[in-house]
Amino acid sequence: MERQLIAALAALALVAGCASPQPAPVQLVDQQQYTKAMRDNSSTFTWPESRKPDLAVLAEKSGPGRDRAPSGSERIVLEITNSCACYLGWEDARKRGDQAAASQALKVMDEVLPKFSPEDPDGQRYARETAAKAKAGDGSQAADYVANNCDSVLWK
Template sequence: MVERKLTALLPISLVAVALLAGCATPQPQFVDQGQYAKAVRDSASKLTWPDGRTPDLDVLAEKSGPGPDKAPVGSERIVLEMTNACAWYLGWEDARKRGDQAAESTALKVMDEVLPKFSPEDPDGQRYARETAAKAKAGNGSLAADYVANNCESVVWK
């Protein structure tokens, strides 16, 4: 089971992103809390979100950001990918509960085609996303429910 808390993940993810950024460029760039919050808002607008599952980006940036410290440029991507997966897994379950086959189909398509492409530096996470989508297509929401239980409790939805 993949267990990644948004708030607990950040220090580890910042180190990983910093190391990856260090390999790609000689001088990693860092952002403060205000710049991080802007990056969260800007990057979130590039993702699609299911109806009723848009995160409160101010709260997300506050909870996942560097606070008084600095974060590597691009570190918001990991937090947003996790939050987007939460949104689609919850959106799929919401659609199933209300019998909305169109919304359920849309969510399954995103779960199958988009979420497994997130975090190329995390093959285990990609494998988990593929397995989650395959089980969901077969009507088994256990992996999606596990992901939500372990990763989504700190997300505030609008």
């Protein structure tokens, strides 16, 4: 994930604010605040045992750097990273034949990931479709998500 993601989020937040009758002021955070928020908020996610992100690296790669980012933008990065962890955790469990872990990952894929980003119904639909395909044994959409969103994540 690159700094362009943060710039896009900032632009989206500003545009979304312009569309509302009384836009709430967008709070901006610096890199240190962003990193702290990422650390604090990561504990609200369930991470597969073998797929926990290195939060320092994630915050450095996705944060605002010398600029500022909208407060809450770390949540979107954590949601994307958690989706990566779940999809990869599911595939890891399938490869090693661990049905219990694969079943648990499918449950998260089906019940948790589609609830991420309520402001993004297309993303929620994609998560539901990915879970449905995975339940049917087709991991192609999960693999596609991983290929397009997870390459910069360093796992611990």
